[in-house]
Amino acid sequence: MNASNVMTRNVVTISSNASILEAIRLMLQNRISGLPVVDGTGSLVGIVTEGDLLRRTEIGTQRRRARWLEFLMGPGRMSEEYVHSSGRKVNEVMNPDVRAISEETPLAEIVQTMERHRVKRLPVLKDGKLVGIVARANLLRALASVARETKPVSGGDETIHQLLLAELAKQTWTPVNLINVIVRSGVVHLWGSIIDERQRNGIRVIAENTPGVKAVEDHLVWVEPTSGMVMLAPDEQVAARAS
Numbered sequence: 001m002n003a004s005n006v007m008t009r010n011v012v013t014i015s016s017n018a019s020i021l022e023a024i025r026l027m028l029q030n031r032i033s034g035l036p037v038v039d040g041t042g043s044l045v046g047i048v049t050e051g052d053l054l055r056r057t058e059i060g061t062q063r064r065r066a067r068w069l070e071f072l073m074g075p076g077r078m079s080e081e082y083v084h085s086s087g088r089k090v091n092e093v094m095n096p097d098v099r100a101i102s103e104e105t106p107l108a109e110i111v112q113t114m115e116r117h118r119v120k121r122l123p124v125l126k127d128g129k130l131v132g133i134v135a136r137a138n139l140l141r142a143l144a145s146v147a148r149e150t151k152p153v154s155g156g157d158e159t160i161h162q163l164l165l166a167e168l169a170k171q172t173w174t175p176v177n178l179i180n181v182i183v184r185s186g187v188v189h190l191w192g193s194i195i196d197e198r199q200r201n202g203i204r205v206i207a208e209n210t211p212g213v214k215a216v217e218d219h220l221v222w223v224e225p226t227s228g229m230v231m232l233a234p235d236e237q238v239a240a241r242a243s
Helices: 020-030 067-086 107-117 136-147 156-170 199-208 234-242
Strands: 034-038 044-049 121-126 129-135 179-184 187-194 215-218 221-223
Touching: 020 034, 034 129, 044 121, 107 121, 107 136, 129 136, 156 179, 156 199, 187 199, 199 215
Parallel strands: 187 215, 187 221
Antiparallel strands: 034 044, 121 129, 179 187
């Protein structure tokens, strides 16, 4: 999947010369936390978000610094901060350094860009013009649509067994040689040992995500490396205590 599959196409934008009050009203009315900023030709010139409006003199949240720190920062930096907290126009508070993507950008690259630059939304450009926007909510909707899909499998237990073993082999953290997988009527039984208790959940998730699996029975044991103590699976510990 790429940006064109998940992006919002009818993007609410604001002019760079608009007032901050207008930006606030648009965000509240449309229940969004950021607005792409465009110039008179419709070209993207920045983005203004809720975060840009947190430090404001109107509500007494502007930054206050010690005199010695102001001296070290210099008049230029202090002037910029004053404009950002007291300016009345969008172009005075917006972030002009916008990270943009294209319609063909893969979702993996979108997530990497969001994480690397700590942003919650990415404008989508085509021929230099804004055609959409991808926010975290768009990615969640895409995840929800995929999660609802059923994964039919043909070939029965043998196919499930092969798919599960193949996925286990792909993961570098799975002790493949120590695990025995048995599949009966779509139910996966995991036998063998693990070298770290945290591997248990990972292996279980792999099994649950394998197409055709109806349930997973965990019989894995964890051998504590220091003492050599053998720990049963949680369900089997409960059964052992009950007996």
